[in-house]
Amino acid sequence: MGKSAATPRRKPNVLITGTPGTGKSSLAERVAAAVEGFKRIDVSQLAKEQDMLEEFDEELDTHVIDEDKVLDHMEEHGLGGDAGGVVVDYHGCDLFPERWFDLVVVLTCDNAVLYDRLQARGYSDKKIRGNVECEIFQTLVEEARDSYEESIVKVCASDTIDDMEENEKAIVEFVGAWKSSV
Numbered sequence: 001m002g003k004s005a006a007t008p009r010r011k012p013n014v015l016i017t018g019t020p021g022t023g024k025s026s027l028a029e030r031v032a033a034a035v036e037g038f039k040r041i042d043v044s045q046l047a048k049e050q051d052m053l054e055e056f057d058e059e060l061d062t063h064v065i066d067e068d069k070v071l072d073h074m075e076e077h078g079l080g081g082d083a084g085g086v087v088v089d090y091h092g093c094d095l096f097p098e099r100w101f102d103l104v105v106v107l108t109c110d111n112a113v114l115y116d117r118l119q120a121r122g123y124s125d126k127k128i129r130g131n132v133e134c135e136i137f138q139t140l141v142e143e144a145r146d147s148y149e150e151s152i153v154k155v156c157a158s159d160t161i162d163d164m165e166e167n168e169k170a171i172v173e174f175v176g177a178w179k180s181s182v
């Protein structure tokens with residue numbers, strides 16, 4: 001993964017996105033554990049903990065986050081300053097300011113593998129179908145490419161534990177190679 005030094009951040013900020021179940025939380029946890037001083041923000045978890053949820057969306061079978069509140073909170077807690085060193089994971093990417101991130105990793109997964117993972121979570125058939133369709137249509141890949149500069153968007157397979165280890169290694173290397181522009 002190439003280095004981008006367009007910002008004065010001392011450490012890069014990394015966004016991990018992808019369809020639910022592709023492995024964002026698992027990878028973000030590993031990265032945060034592997035890089036000293038790196039902080040993780042799981043956006044869904046944050047919205048729940050800080051009571052920043054809007055109504056329950058019956059159609060999507062999930063809570064909708066209050067984006068304005070979540071973004072303000074994130075800006076104040078690490079994304080707004082020059083320190084950097086935040087790894088964020090969320091199943092969306094077009095809500096965040098483009099300037100926040102130096103690397104955007106989109107995880108993808110084989111449809112059958114994803115189906116099994118979501119079924120193992122006890123999701124309804126409808127919710128599984130919705131998410132697998134999201135993966136088939138490569139919705140998050142397109143959203144990331146529409147929202148961020150092409151050179152910082154990396155699409156990575158996340159089918160196996162080997163993939164996860166490889167993705168972790170690539171992100172850790174990217175962070176290690178980072179040099180601030182000031």
Ligand SMILES: Nc1ncnc2c1ncn2[C@@H]1O[C@H](COP(=O)(O)OP(=O)(O)OP(=O)(O)O)[C@@H](O)[C@H]1O
Pocket residue numbers: 018019020021022023024025026027090091117158159160161162163164
């Ligand atoms: N690359 C992988 N290889 C094998 N299993 C994986 C991989 N990535 C994730 N898993 C497993 O798949 C399940 C879902 O992973 P995880 O919770 O990290 O996904 P997620 O993308 O963060 O989902 P959500 O958006 O719903 O939070 C977990 O049981 C995890 O252990």
